[in-house]
Amino acid sequence: NMIEDSEEDTHERYEVEILSKENRRIPAEMVVESIECRGEPGKLVIIRDLTREKQAEKELKDTQTFFEKIIDAIAEPVMVIENDFRVKLLNNAARELLPGNSETPFLCYKISHGRDTPCEGKEHPCPLVEVRNSGKPEVVEHVHQTNGKERYVEIVASPFFDSDGNFVGIIESMRDITERKHAEEAIKKYAKELEEVNRLKDTFLDIMHHDLLNPLGTAMGYLDLLMDTEDQEIKSELEVVNRNISRAIDLIESATRLSKLQSKNSLELEDINLREIVDRCIENFSYEASKAGMKIENRITQPISVKANKIIEEVFSNLISNAIKYASEGTKVIIEAEEKENSLRIKVKDFGKGIKDSSKQEIFERFRRKEKRSIKGSGLGLAIASRIVELHSGKIWVEDNPEGGAVFVVEIPKK
Structure with missing residues (x-):
């Protein structure tokens, strides 16, 4: 029917299935071309077995599907970005992380940050540019907006090359480090507060050592004079005062000494x-x-x-x-x-x-x-x-x- 329905002066190609002698369906290419034979119009039909081609196509498709399943199975977001900033491939985790349109083709900076130009500067370095310049893997940090929330992302970008060794793009793996960044910020805040507490402690110890020891020393001097008495009852009471002042002096000196030791990291041996x-x-x-x-x-x-x-x-x-x-x-x-x-x-x-x-x-x-x-x-x-x-x-x-x-x-x- 295809041969009969084909127009004159035509060259048409069809993919069909034919039955072999063993009654097996074989994929085939049928080319129909108009010819003239002995003054009469006719059709030249060429049939070519496509079994190998179809098998190769199937293997290629299966390989691509297998590769895509592997990429999608990776928990961390992964993207393949070509030299012109176009995203060639991304896995499901990347689609969930990135706020932009996930239909290809698209530009990496558009989908990641909604920008009209590539990322740049120290705060938002472009992984593609960094890797292109260095020729080796690079690690950068970015901030992404996901569902209205700010997320910190660590990007590990590795170069890939064509068969001639020419740089053609990067493979990005991304890791959400938001919790880590929040923890780092909390540690920095705590360290700052601790530094202030230590400063106040040092100030307090300095006051305690200088401003308290002096009057206590003076008190001890007068006490020695007062204890030169014959009244045993008064002398006994003064000895109680003496013990408590001595204890206070010992406490101040010990606290100062311990504080200095706590601030040291090493000693000369x-x-x-x-x-x-x-x-x-x-x-x-x-x-x-x-x-x-x-x-x-x-x-x-x-x-x-x-x-x-x-x-x-x-x-x-x-x-x-x-x-x-x-x-x-x-x-x-x-x-x-x-x-x-x-x-x-x-x-x-x-x-x-x-x-x-x-x-x-x-x-x-x-x-x-x-x-x-x-x-x-x-x-x-x-x-x-x-x-x-x-x-x-x-x-x-x-x-x-x-x-x-x-x-x-x-x-x-x-x-």
Whole structure:
């Protein structure tokens, strides 16, 4: 029928299906052309098997469908943008993210930002231009408007080239980083507030150290004069005042010292003999120990060299002082050393009542003491000791003494 219906002087092409001898349908191309044969008009019909072509078309289409399904399966938005800013391909995630028309062809800057010109400038750098200039993958950040809401997007743009190595465009993968940006902004705000709090704290400590210590020192001077009295009742009351003023001075000095240590990130270290440090501490507290009926025994017999700062002496002074104050019923304090592969441990062992497990961590925190007796002290000593050890990249903790009491352990790296 197609042959009969074709017009004279024509050249027409049809795609048809024909039946083979095996009764199998075969796709074919039929070309009908008008001819004249022996003076009579006729038709020349050429039939060509299209099986291979159709199979190739099907494979190409299946490959494209498979590729599109892979792209759509990617959770992050993906776009392929050609060198002229036209979007060649985008996945479903990109269609959901971008506010513009998702029908191709369209321009990337139009669909992404509603602009009439390509993105530019530091605030909105164009990924295509950046990659074209560098020839390598680039990462930029953009702000997109989606459903009336501002969304921050991180774009990773990678170049792709044709078979001759010519740059033809980029492949963009986009990640919504809105939550991350909001978190960063919150951190910046918090850091600014914290900086202001620290400034106020430093101001307060400065006032406390200078403006309070001076009148307290003056008060102590007058108090010494007043205590030169024969009236024991008045003298007893003045001693209470003296203890409280001394406690206030100790608190101010300790708080200032701890604040300075907290603001430090490192210390200058030098070779120090810890045995000499411990010997000096024992000598400094020999009177207090004798008065409390205690004996301090140093079992460190050999020189111990470590990289440390001289301020480390304050750690052992504090531990020995605490043992005298809080464990005097034990009558003695033992100091010994233990060498590890990469560190040295100094142990200050008392034989007092010991420390409960629930308190072993909190005693190293500010204003925490095992007991609040009528003992001069700020409650900052162990917090200061802990910070000094921390600045030496070491550790400090307390264990139970098997013989009763507590063992404070200071561990410092050898190097």
